[in-house]
Amino acid sequence: GPEAWLASLQGFATRAWRRPVDPVQIQPYIALIESEQEAGESFRSAYRTALSTLLTARGFLYLEEGDPETNRSHLQAHEWANRLSYFLWSSMPDAALLDVAQSGAWTTPSGVEAQVQRMFEDPKIDRFLESFPSQWLQLHRVGMFEPDPELYPRYGPWLEESMIHETKAYFAEMFRGNHPIAELVDSDWTLLNPRLAEHYQLPVTHPTDWARVDLPPHASRGGMLTHASILSLTSDGTRHRPVHRGAWLSEVILATKPSPPPPNVDPLEPVSDGQPKITIRDQIQAHATDANCRSCHAKLDPLGLAFEHFDAIGRWREVESVRGGTGDLPKVDASGTLADGRSFQNHQAFKKLLVEDPRTLALAFMEQLATYALRRMITVDDMESIEAMVDAHGDHAYPLRDLIQEFILSDLFARR
Known part of the structure; x- marks a missing residue:
């Protein structure tokens, strides 16, 4: 009878709507069952209609926080x-x-x-370890522009899947081991399978599967910035794009969104057959003489040019492959000067400059984490809370797992 229907539907709605449900809210569904039966439907069919209708309610379809009648600042239980x-x-x-x-x-x-x-x-934490780095690092862009098979004949599905898996597995390893935030940028280890080891020109230590490996001294890898996934997602399938690499690093790792480029900016033209071969770096530097472009390029270009030793699919190189033009292939120059005046000679030195300031890395990571968790853009007030959180953290190495827990324990996490 109706009392049993009420108990059953109320229990179902509590789970479906993910909140306490008042019996009054169930009455329309009981009335629906009764009206369906009066119209000649069986109880089984009428009850199924009530369940289907309950699953079209806003409470099932959306994660609701707050209500129109109140202006609460914080979440309820x-x-x-x-x-x-x-x-x-x-x-x-x-x-x-x-x-x-x-x-x-x-x-x-x-x-x-x-x-x-x-x-x-809990094993369900794997969903976070899969979803968060994918969204934060924009891993959906890997393979968006399929590498030209003439230029990159060894590129294929196995390599692409391995590239993406390395970055997700690296983040998961950092989480499980509670590694310092600086290891996002620089480390002496990574996770490899045979295909990726070959791609990185590293020895294959585990011929059949993935394994954590210690990198040899002075290795060109270490940290996520030298993952082939990251280096390729900022390329266009034929060549690397240093400005895009710099913009990605600024936005994703440093949480500083660059200004959009001015309209009608001329693209870089391929080197013509009658010209000497020149690098993309040389082309960018000539391009950035325009006063409208100079200020942004001064901030972004060094961040991307630091990784000039890596091509469009993240392979190491000493010279840049240039289509067209005359003469020898030009040597790579990965040096640069940051906007604050600090200089570096290569990507290893550049990474050392980044890890000198773990607080900045922690702030940027927490901003990205908060954006993901709260499902909205971060405000100035939110940033004040994040800064207070990071500055109150006792361990100035800012271990990754501790930072995530600190955020969940914060007042910001409980705010609407």
């Missing part, structure tokens, strides 16, 4: 549980998390910390 669960697990809260929310333990640091540690150790 069930909203907090939803945010945390979809952030870390990309799924609805489980019974244990709902219990913490309903008991009020979610308002205490110890209660939240216990849940975070439990969720970190």
Whole structure:
């Protein structure tokens, strides 16, 4: 009868809408069952119609935070549980998390910390370790411009999949090992399979599978910035694009979005047959003499030119392959001077400059993390909270897993 229907539908709606449900909210669905039966439908068919209708409600289709009647600044218990669960697990809260929310333990640091540690150790954390780096690092762009098979005949699906997997697996390893934030940029290890080891001209230590490997001294790799995935996603399939590399690094790693280029900027022209072969670096420097372009290029170009030793698919090179033109292939120059006046001779020296300031790396990472978790752009007020969070952090190496936990424990995470 209606009482049993109410109990059943209320339990179903509580899970489907991911929040407490008042019996009054279920009455329209009970009325629907009754009207369907009066129209000649079987109970089974009428009940199915009620369930289907319940699953078209806003509460099922959307993650709702707040309501039009109130102007709350913070989340309620069930909203907090939803945010945390979809952030870390990309799924609805489980019974244990709902219990913490309903008991009020979610308002205490110890209660939240216990849940975070439990969720970190659950296999569902793999969803975060897959989804967050993919979105943050823009890994969907790998292979967007298919490399020219004449220029890159060894490029194929196995290599492309390996490139993407390395970066995701590297981030997961940093998370599980709670590595310092600086290792996002520079490290003495990575994860390789045989195909990627060949691509990087490194010895194959595990012939059949993925393995964490220690990089030899003075290796050209180390940190995500020298991953083939990152180096290729800023290329166009035929050549590397240093300005795009610089813009990506500025926006993604330093969380500083560059200004859009002025309209009607002339593209770089291929070297004509009658000219001497010149590098893209030389072309960019000639291009940047325009006063409209100079200020932005001074900030972005050094960030990308530091990686001139890597081609469009992330292979190491000493000379730049130039189509057209006359003479020998020009040697690569990966030196530069940052906007603050600091100079470097190659990408290794450039990475050392970046890791001298782990606070900046931590701030940028936390901004990207907050954007992902809160599902919105970060405001000036939000940045004040993030700065306070980072500055209050006791370990100035800023271990990755600790930073993520710190963010979840913060007032910012519980704000609407």
